Amino acid sequence: MGEFELIRHYFAAASCAQGGEGVVLGIGDDCALLSVPSGEQLAISTDTLVAGVHFPAVCDPFLLGQRSLAVAASDLAAMGATPIGFTLALTLPTVHADWLQAYARGLNQMAESCQLSLIGGDTTRGPLSLTITVFGRTPGGLALTRSGAQVGDLLCVGGDLGNAAGALPLVLGERSADAGQADPLLAHYWSPQPQLALGQALRGKATAALDISDGLLADCGHIAKSSQVALQVELERLPLSAALQTFLGRQGAQQAALAGGDDYVLAFTLPEAELAPLLGAGWPIRVVGRVTAGRGVSLIDGRGQDITPDTRGYQHFKETP
Known part of the structure; x- marks a missing residue:
């Protein structure tokens, strides 16, 4: 199955790829076209998930479809954005119809839950990885950011x-x-x-x-x-x-x-x-x-004592002294 046939068969026909609010043109052209109301701003975020790093190389593709979109859509939530659409860049070592069908089903289910439209992407051969870019919109000046916390909050x-x-x-x-x-x-x-x-x-x-x-x-x-x-x-x-x-x-x-x-x-x-x-x-x-x-x-702790640990979370590339 060629790249374009794969896209048409498993993704372009999915209900999440049929457009939605803010999507002027979706899958089928060189670019998607999005419409953002006057006074609003476009929020964009990209996440890459790599087999063996972000998920087990052998796993349920339906669940992987849900997870891969959910973790990207969460960035829109963090900004207070209303969802519009997403693109999918899918790198596959081989094409297996059952795997693709299950993955696309999980992806579509999460897309419908998040009210996100699939508007484009790419497929290529290589080690299994998934790159999703999500698009949302926020009223001008009201996006949530990391930089406004105030003493006493x-x-x-x-x-x-x-x-x-x-x-x-x-x-x-x-x-x-x-x-x-x-x-x-x-x-x-x-x-x-x-x-x-x-x-x-x-x-x-x-x-x-x-x-x-x-x-x-x-x-x-x-x-x-x-x-x-x-x-x-x-x-x-x-x-x-x-x-x-x-x-x-x-x-x-x-x-x-x-x-x-x-x-x-x-x-x-x-x-x-x-x-x-x-x-x-x-x-x-x-x-x-x-x-x-x-x-x-x-x-x-409960007595007000500082018990801050040295290890505070996951890092892909740990800083060296």
């Missing part, structure tokens, strides 16, 4: 932390567990749900935001650096699921939440006065700390 997250990191031993076949423990952890790893609606609700309210991909401590470091403030995380306030604590124990669950990564839950700073109205509207917000004067990120 609350440090918040959008839900339980550590579930995906807890699932990793299950994904790699290093451990097993009964369905009650394993299923919610595996669901979070393979089918994270980008917090798009929460991100939009935080526009004009949160002072800084990002999505947690490399671990709470590591990612909060980006907010601290960009905003030139310090973030203080309180160990006892970490939101941990019952499944994670049963599977890893409380200390193991805390470590997964702090440095495990792959949560794709929003972390954001919020003026204290904004918290009650958001909670009253039903948003799943948990306070995990506070913004203070200074620099960097610290972890404190």
